[in-house]
Each structure stands twice: as C-alpha cells, then as structure tokens.
Amino acid sequence: MSTRTARQIVLASRPEATPGPEHFRTETVDLPELTDGDIEVKVHYLSLDPYMRGRMSDAKSYADPVPVGGVMEGETVSEVVASKNPDFAEGDLVLWRTGWVDAAVIPAAKVHTVRKLRTFGAPETTALGVLGMPGFTAWAGMKFIGKPQAGETVAVAAASGPVGSMVGQLAQLAGARAVGIAGGEKKCAWVSDGIGFDAAVDHRDPDFYNNLKAACPDGVDVYYENVSGPVWDAVRPRLNLYSRVPVCGLVANYNTGGLGDHDRLPATMNTILTQSVLVRGFIQTEFAEHYDEFLDEIGPKVADGTIVHKEDIVEGLENAPEAFIGLLEGKNFGKLLVKVN
Amino acid sequence: MSTRTARQIVLASRPEATPGPEHFRTETVDLPELTDGDIEVKVHYLSLDPYMRGRMSDAKSYADPVPVGGVMEGETVSEVVASKNPDFAEGDLVLWRTGWVDAAVIPAAKVHTVRKLRTFGAPETTALGVLGMPGFTAWAGMKFIGKPQAGETVAVAAASGPVGSMVGQLAQLAGARAVGIAGGEKKCAWVSDGIGFDAAVDHRDPDFYNNLKAACPDGVDVYYENVSGPVWDAVRPRLNLYSRVPVCGLVANYNTGGLGDHDRLPATMNTILTQSVLVRGFIQTEFAEHYDEFLDEIGPKVADGTIVHKEDIVEGLENAPEAFIGLLEGKNFGKLLVKVN
CATH class of the missing domain: 3.90.180.10 (Medium-chain alcohol dehydrogenases, catalytic domain)
Structure with a gap:
C-alpha cells in the first residue's frame, strides 16, 4: 500500500x-x-x-x-x-x-x-x-427552472465563480443577455472580458444599485439566486413579469441572520405577486438523473473552450x-x- | 329609460x-x-x-x-x-x-x-x-400552481372567504387534506362544520402557531397564500419538501409595511432553499382563457351543492x-x- x-x-x-x-x-x-x-x-x-x-x-x-x-x-x-x-x-x-x-x-x-x-x-x-457539482447546479437550475429565452436578460451573482460563470454562459447559449454581478474590479473584468458576459456589475461599488439598473435596461427575466442579501435587494425591483428565480444558495445569509432591523419580506412578496414571479429553491441532487445528459451536452464545450x-x-x-x-x-x-x- | x-x-x-x-x-x-x-x-x-x-x-x-x-x-x-x-x-x-x-x-x-x-x-x-373572479382565482392557483395530490395537506388562510373556501374544497376533491385558517370561533366553525374542511385553526388564538402545527402533523404540501403576515410565519416552518405556494394576495401587508423591526426574508429564503419550495405569484387574468373550463367543471358542483x-x-x-x-x-x-x- x-x-x-x-x-x-x-x-x-x-x-x-x-x-x-x-x-x-x-x-x-x-x-x-x-x-x-x-x-x-x-x-x-x-x-x-x-x-x-x-x-x-x-x-x-x-x-x-x-x-x-x-x-x-x-x-x-x-x-x-x-x-x-x-x-x-x-x-x-x-x-x-x-x-x-x-x-x-x-x-x-x-x-x-x-x-x-x-x-x-x-x-x-x-x-x-465546471463539469462537477457546481456546473451541474448551474445547468439544472437554468434548464428546469430558469428556462432562459432568446432576447431575455439573465442576472447572476458570484459571476466569476463556478456556478455563476456557467449560468451566464448557458444564458448566452440560449440567446439571452447575461449580466454578471461580482465583487471588485478584477473579478468584474474577468466576468466581462474573460468569460464574455454582456455586462458585469461590481456589488462593492457604492452605486451598485443604480449600476445594476443601468445594466438591465429591459429588466431581469431570470435571476439565478446564489447569494441573497443586498444583491437580492438590487435585483428584486428589476424583475419582469413572469420572471423566474432559481434559488440554489444564500451565501450572504450563512453567517448572519439578515440585513438588520428592516423587514424585507413584504417587499419581496409584493414583487412576487405583482410581477407573477416564480421562485423555486432546489438542490442539484433533485435532478441527479440528468447528470450524464449534462456531461454529454457541456463536457465537449468545456474541452474545446466554448465554455470557459x-x-x-x-x-x-x-x-x-x-x-x-x-x-x-x-x-x-x-x-x-x-x-x- | x-x-x-x-x-x-x-x-x-x-x-x-x-x-x-x-x-x-x-x-x-x-x-x-x-x-x-x-x-x-x-x-x-x-x-x-x-x-x-x-x-x-x-x-x-x-x-x-x-x-x-x-x-x-x-x-x-x-x-x-x-x-x-x-x-x-x-x-x-x-x-x-x-x-x-x-x-x-x-x-x-x-x-x-x-x-x-x-x-x-x-x-x-x-x-x-364562487363562480366568479374569487372562485376562478382559487381554481387557477390550484390547477396550475398548487397541484394538490391525494394524501397531501393543503393549507389556506381566509378560509371562510370566497377564495379560501374554494381552495379547501378543491383540495378535498383532489383527495388532499384541507386545513383552513380563519379569524374567530364563528368562522372556524363554519370552515370545519359548514364547509367540511378537515381542520380549522383560529389565527386570533394566542396559541395559533402551535395549533396550526398540530393541525398539520404531516406538514404542508400546498400553502395557498392570500394573506401573508403572521399566518405565513406560522405556515413557513411546516412546508414540506417540494411544497408549492401560489401567491394571489397579501391582505396583511396592504395597510402596513410589515411585521416590524425583524427581517423575515432570510428565514423565508432559507425555507425555500432547504425545502425546494416553489413560490409563484399570479393574477387570475393570466389564466383567463381557462375561464369557461372552470365554469364547466365547477358550475354544476355549485348548483347541486357539492361545493358550498x-x-x-x-x-x-x-x-x-x-x-x-x-x-x-x-x-x-x-x-x-x-x-x-
């Protein structure tokens, strides 16, 4: 041995x-x-x-x-x-x-x-x-919940990470516009120039809220939620009628109970109601039977560099x-x- | 004239x-x-x-x-x-x-x-x-979003009202258990004895939270949300894996901004994530093309008293x-x- x-x-x-x-x-x-x-x-x-x-x-x-x-x-x-x-x-x-x-x-x-x-x-x-759990989480959430359509806008946070970067690229493969949110100039530069998202927005910028709004002139049709916290507060008012929000992670909530002493639930529920939003939590294991389908579709695109x-x-x-x-x-x-x- | x-x-x-x-x-x-x-x-x-x-x-x-x-x-x-x-x-x-x-x-x-x-x-x-907008709102939310299955538990607030009473009866027609939430003894008696819900829970009772828990021993698979507020806080911890929450109204939020100084959003998002919950806002007009289908299915049941x-x-x-x-x-x-x- x-x-x-x-x-x-x-x-x-x-x-x-x-x-x-x-x-x-x-x-x-x-x-x-x-x-x-x-x-x-x-x-x-x-x-x-x-x-x-x-x-x-x-x-x-x-x-x-x-x-x-x-x-x-x-x-x-x-x-x-x-x-x-x-x-x-x-x-x-x-x-x-x-x-x-x-x-x-x-x-x-x-x-x-x-x-x-x-x-x-x-x-x-x-x-x-990219071909493991994070990539599959991105793929399953988009395929079964987000369902991006050509011409729509897809927003995702942690866009330089393994889930977010895949979400944006899947959006673009579907003909949608990909808006990535990341922390800091270096990550944002990679999201827009390295990966090729249509826009990258820095959530550490004091003007993040307005910058995100400017980056989504037609609103947001799919918000792939993997962080929650202040990013959700900025994305929520952008959600379009019949938008979809796959929820696979809440990093911003893991270490804290919330954003302080303001109840953010009524505004969220009001958006869900008035914009007929679909919110769906999921764990990738729910879709485990599709793992080989994911590999067959995405594996060659990773190997040949189509997906970075x-x-x-x-x-x-x-x-x-x-x-x-x-x-x-x-x-x-x-x-x-x-x-x- | x-x-x-x-x-x-x-x-x-x-x-x-x-x-x-x-x-x-x-x-x-x-x-x-x-x-x-x-x-x-x-x-x-x-x-x-x-x-x-x-x-x-x-x-x-x-x-x-x-x-x-x-x-x-x-x-x-x-x-x-x-x-x-x-x-x-x-x-x-x-x-x-x-x-x-x-x-x-x-x-x-x-x-x-x-x-x-x-x-x-x-x-x-x-x-x-019952055959108008409220009845159709109940029917559409259950048919296209809630999708109750035999043996499941369906909870609904304002259960003595025109939407809630229909939701419970549609749940029972699907073979599910109907738990109604209403305000006061008189309404609860009507919900359980008059309409025939499997259980009625009074949200004005100081022990509402525990009473609801006791009324849902197998958790909640469909919560038809038409009130929000404290009822949501009591139902949320009961939501089962893959539960569905059609959202058609938020009466408790209409006159106030929320429940005060506690941020209830993180707990809600955490439940959505960990229980793979589907939350979907809707306005009945989205399903207007199904109105005659609704009347054909429900009208005779109202006329003959099957639906009260x-x-x-x-x-x-x-x-x-x-x-x-x-x-x-x-x-x-x-x-x-x-x-x-």
Whole structure:
C-alpha cells in the first residue's frame, strides 16, 4: 500500500457566526486493511464549496450536519492506489465524497456511489467545478427552472465563480443577455472580458444599485439566486413579469441572520405577486438523473473552450480551513480547490 | 329609460394606511343618451374584494390605480334595462366592471368585454363569488400552481372567504387534506362544520402557531397564500419538501409595511432553499382563457351543492365604503357583496 495513514480535518466546534480556524482540527488516523470489494484512494483535489457552511451548523437543512469531531464533508478527485474491487484498477481517477482527507478506504458497500471521471479530455480538476457539482447546479437550475429565452436578460451573482460563470454562459447559449454581478474590479473584468458576459456589475461599488439598473435596461427575466442579501435587494425591483428565480444558495445569509432591523419580506412578496414571479429553491441532487445528459451536452464545450472557467487552487490539505473561510468572504477567484497530493 | 342618472362612489383621496370613510365620496351624474351599440344596465350586486385596496394606492402594481376623483373600480352583476345592441336584450343579466355605481351606460366599443351570466341554475350572486373572479382565482392557483395530490395537506388562510373556501374544497376533491385558517370561533366553525374542511385553526388564538402545527402533523404540501403576515410565519416552518405556494394576495401587508423591526426574508429564503419550495405569484387574468373550463367543471358542483359557499350581502351602494373597510379588517363573513338595486 502506498498510504496506510490518512490526515483528515474535522469539525472542532460549531461556529456561531463566521467560522474561524478554531472551528477545525487536523488529525491523523490509520487506514483499515482492505477487504473484498474495497478500494483505497489517494486524494488529488478537494473541492471547497459554500454549502459546507451549512453542514457546520445544526439548523434544519436539506442534509444532516457534520457532527462535532466528524470529518468535514466534501467531494474529491482521487486516484485509486489499491483495489480489491474488479470494477476499479490502480490509476483510475474517481469522484467521491471522501471529505477533507488526503487518503481514504472506500468500503465495498459504498463503492457503487463512486463515479469514474468523464472529462472529455479536459483536466481532472474540471470534474469538481465546471463539469462537477457546481456546473451541474448551474445547468439544472437554468434548464428546469430558469428556462432562459432568446432576447431575455439573465442576472447572476458570484459571476466569476463556478456556478455563476456557467449560468451566464448557458444564458448566452440560449440567446439571452447575461449580466454578471461580482465583487471588485478584477473579478468584474474577468466576468466581462474573460468569460464574455454582456455586462458585469461590481456589488462593492457604492452605486451598485443604480449600476445594476443601468445594466438591465429591459429588466431581469431570470435571476439565478446564489447569494441573497443586498444583491437580492438590487435585483428584486428589476424583475419582469413572469420572471423566474432559481434559488440554489444564500451565501450572504450563512453567517448572519439578515440585513438588520428592516423587514424585507413584504417587499419581496409584493414583487412576487405583482410581477407573477416564480421562485423555486432546489438542490442539484433533485435532478441527479440528468447528470450524464449534462456531461454529454457541456463536457465537449468545456474541452474545446466554448465554455470557459477559472480555478483557484490552494496547495496542501492543511490550508483548506483558511481557504474555506476566505471563500465565504469572497476572497477566492474562480472555483476553489485544494491540491492535496 | 328606467334610470337617467347614476350614483357613483369615487376615490376622494389616497389613504396612507387604513382607508376610512373620508377617502370616499358619493356623486350623482347624468347618464349619456344611448347611441348605436350601447347598452344601459341597472346594477344588482357589486363585488367588494381585497385587491381594491391596491387600486387606491399609486404604488407600482399589476394594474393602474384609480385616479383621485375617479370611480372606484369593481365588478358587478347588472340587468340590461335598455339596449341598442343586437347581442343584448332587456332583462339579460351581465357581468362587467361598472365600478361602484348603481347604473351605467356601457359604450358600444366596450360591449365585447361584457359577459352574460353562466350560473348553471345557481343564484346570480354566485357569478361574483364562487363562480366568479374569487372562485376562478382559487381554481387557477390550484390547477396550475398548487397541484394538490391525494394524501397531501393543503393549507389556506381566509378560509371562510370566497377564495379560501374554494381552495379547501378543491383540495378535498383532489383527495388532499384541507386545513383552513380563519379569524374567530364563528368562522372556524363554519370552515370545519359548514364547509367540511378537515381542520380549522383560529389565527386570533394566542396559541395559533402551535395549533396550526398540530393541525398539520404531516406538514404542508400546498400553502395557498392570500394573506401573508403572521399566518405565513406560522405556515413557513411546516412546508414540506417540494411544497408549492401560489401567491394571489397579501391582505396583511396592504395597510402596513410589515411585521416590524425583524427581517423575515432570510428565514423565508432559507425555507425555500432547504425545502425546494416553489413560490409563484399570479393574477387570475393570466389564466383567463381557462375561464369557461372552470365554469364547466365547477358550475354544476355549485348548483347541486357539492361545493358550498357563503355570502355576506350588505344593502345599499352608500354602505359600500364601510363594508369595504370592514373587509380589510376581516369583519365580513363569506363573499362580500353590496345589493345595489
């Protein structure tokens, strides 16, 4: 065996608000011997994603929280280094939720949930981003809820990130106008010039509200909601009749209860009513049966560069907590990954 | 001619919050002579509905506001008393938006928007309630958005009213459990015993939140939203995975900005996300092409008593303002109508 111990990062305690380094702890554990049907993997890349903030809390959610002392959850691209399973050979690249670890034994009973990578010639890291859960989240939300039409306007926040950048490009492939919202000049320049959105608006600009209005002269037909907070307040008055709002994330709410002492619900409900808006929350697993359809449609476009994407790769598992904390503050630039081995 | 003048109630000024008698004024005007294609009607019944509160304000909405000094808008059942139009004869009962008046001349150019009553033998008042706009609003929201399934739980507020009572009965026709929310013991007794909802919950009871929870042991799959406010706060935590929330009214927000100094939006968005909730605002006119389908399906059920309903009839056009103010306070009991002639 190449690896008989694993380093792992566990949840040391639950954060009340913003997570800090003190909420994580690194441990080293022995790996079990392989029995029939097991495989052992060496982790290449760990994906860090906003949803992980939710798993650190024990509030009711769509998934169980990580227990205190438990390994932080996460999806990885790994290489099979030992196999007692006829379906997997040494050297196979696989996708699985090993968590924040550098190596793992996947027990026989769970091997059926391991996917072999399909990247159409694109780098293996794409399996965690543009061709992975974030890309699929964007695709499913647009295909089944947002349904952009030619000539419409689609707005999305975190537009330089793996979900937002895909949303905008899918909008444009449908003939719609893509308006991206991002934090800071550098990200906005990438959104408009690097990815090619029709407009990019900086939510850190003091005149964000009016800049967004100017960027959406015909209103907004699809707002792909992945942040909430002040961006929602700026987009809401722009929503057109029969607009659609897929909701897949609320990053701005993860660390705070809201925007203070003003009740923003009546204005939201009033817009929903008067503009006949469709709002639909979703988790990408709802559409899991369409994953191969997504790969077949989008994979070749990523491999040939029709769909562009950006990665932000941090070296070393031990740096995962700091990178994750930065993700919640918008410090990453592109899909955040940790290179583990 | 039977009537050559008309009394009409106009908007005297715009209310800042709760409307009072001072926001209305009664006038008498001469009716014009009939020219070719015109019809003259004597109003039998005026419908009073919560949406009229919105028309008194000049805030952006789905319809233009009533101008100050203009006749209050509203739908009526009228009798044709004179006709210069071959499609209408004296004695015909018609449905039209005459406004708050006791008589009107409908000009030739607008006669194509006049409907003859189809009540399947039920009283003419039903054309303004259970077989009119309120009944159709309930039906359309359930058929195209709520989509109740057998075994599911459907909750609705203002359950003794014309929309809510229909929502519950449509839920039961679909095999779902109907939970009605109403204000006060008398209305709740009518909802459970008179209409036959599976449960009725009094939103004025100090223990409303827990009573609603107890009445929905399997959660809520469809919440037909027509009030917002504290009822939403009680229903929201009950919403099941993939639940649907048709939004057709927000009575509790019409006179106030919200529930005070607590931001209720993050909790709402969090529920939408974690439970994959569908929220969809709508105005019944979106589905107008299905109106005859609605009448064909529901009309016979109203006529034979399968679908029950309740009317609250106030005598005299001059009493319309007071009755309307009471409607916004929940004082009416059943579909509120004014008997004009």
